Amino acid sequence: MENLNFIFSIPTVIIFGCDSIRELGRRIKELGGAKAFIVTDKGIANSGILERIKGILSEDRIDFVIFDEVEPNPLDTTIEKGTDLAIGDSCDVVIGIGGGSSMDSAKAIAMRVTNRGGTLLDYVGVNKVKNKPLPIIAVPTTSGTASELTIFSVLTNSKDMTKISIGSDLLTPKIAICDPMLTVSMPPSVTAMTGMDALTHAIESYVTTVATPVTKALALESIRLIAGNLRRAVSRGEDIQARTNMLLASLLAGMAFRHTRLGIAHALAMPLGSWDIRLPHGLANALVLPYVMEFNLPGNLEGYAEIAVAMGESPGDTLRETALKSIKAIKELIMDIGLPRNLKSVGVRKEDFDRIAEEAMKSGNLTVNPRVCKKEDLISILEASYEGE
Ligand SMILES: [Fe+2]
Structure with missing residues (x-):
């Protein structure tokens, strides 16, 4: 190193x-x-x-x-x-x-x-x-x-x-x-949304340009814990082990991103929580995360491959193939925990994309994102999230 x-x-x-x-x-x-x-x-x-x-x-x-x-x-x-x-x-x-x-x-x-x-x-x-x-x-x-x-x-x-x-x-x-x-008393939908916030913290921190071995260790363990426990915490709120592991995962991700900042998903989540849109923060992250990862992938192929493995995916024949599995794993998790899968279904309007992207471009999180992005890139990510499956 x-x-x-x-x-x-x-x-x-x-x-x-x-x-x-x-x-x-x-x-x-x-x-x-x-x-x-x-x-x-x-x-x-x-x-x-x-x-x-x-x-x-x-x-x-x-x-x-x-x-x-x-x-x-x-x-x-x-x-x-x-x-x-x-x-x-x-x-x-x-x-x-x-x-x-x-x-x-x-x-x-x-x-x-x-x-x-x-x-x-x-x-x-x-x-x-x-x-x-x-x-x-x-x-x-x-x-x-x-x-x-x-x-x-x-x-x-x-x-x-x-x-x-x-x-x-x-x-x-x-x-x-x-x-x-x-x-324990958190309802399933809040468990799902807040859990996706923690996962977005861990993933965005892991692939930033300023991640260190310490922040990466914390973020990767957080990703492992969330991949292994979020479904259980949503399905059975009384599962103390799942609740304990989710709280721990949130804490570890926080320790990581406190030092690295985050990325495009969090830059977009701010305006998606503003004006009359007002999406809950964790939901906003979950809706854009897979499409932010698709955009970012060339910026940190190794990082996304490691995330895929931490989420329980088996390595593919090539690094790119393995990295792509991280996106598949995220989409499956979002589906399993019952969250909406596209911006269209939660009432976000295409007419707002310009001002959402404009506002997101002001975010300091973009300075550490693994791929340099322009306003047009953010609009493309929003369009992909709008139609997302
Ligand atoms: Fe967050």
Whole structure:
């Protein structure tokens, strides 16, 4: 290997395992928290999960306030409302409980409490955050986004309904409590979509131009785990082993892409989650991933061949033949877990392709994609995804 250089750092303390949620009170105290601001959504608030967490915090004599107004694709206005409440209640630690929306909202609220200048939109972009946020603890209840250890908070601008992203090392949660038992009640469709998000993270990270032996090892193991467990997790939600392996896979993919960034699928998923299109993030990735892989294939034939083998395919006669099997494996997985297979079937309009491609071209993820792409290439990928089988 020529001149190997890399930096690898995960500042988040990861506490993984069934019933690890019992650690929450102790960890809040460890961070010096006297009053916790819990950020979540109505689904979690009405499930047994929040009751359980309230019980744990009461037992540990931790004062807390609950903000359960996080919506899918959370709006900047929701963040500002949560921030005012957190300040009004003098909370000193923020806990995000839920999927990507709740964890990303927790990050943005924790940031906004200590960064009061301007509006939330002034912090959109990379490294615009000046002051240290309140300490953040992330508690994922889905296995996909890996927001529990990334630097990003992805939100929606209420003025034009575009997706916006705040990226800063300061937004990385201090602690992630990853308890597979909290993912058991996730419905099959959410399990399928979030699982495809995790798989897209792993695949895109694996083939980037900046992947290192460490990120590749993490991404490949994530791909193996998802290929072996996502069908089971969707088919039988109570399968603790499948749930454990999916949460682990999501975490490993997050560790990888935290260092590499992603690719075309994630560049397209941002506008596909914007405006009136508003596809769930994992579904947007699943719909375009096979066609992004077809386009990218010449850029990293070896990488896609290794992905095919990790997904359980046998090697073909040539490297290209093996690499092509990765696309076949992805399409079969999407079919088995019951997700829609083309943009047409979810109501995305061809008239929107131009503005979707235009918006996607702004994504930093394209800089590490294995094949250089132009706006016309993205439109061709969208056309293939529209008719996809
Ligand atoms: Fe993602």
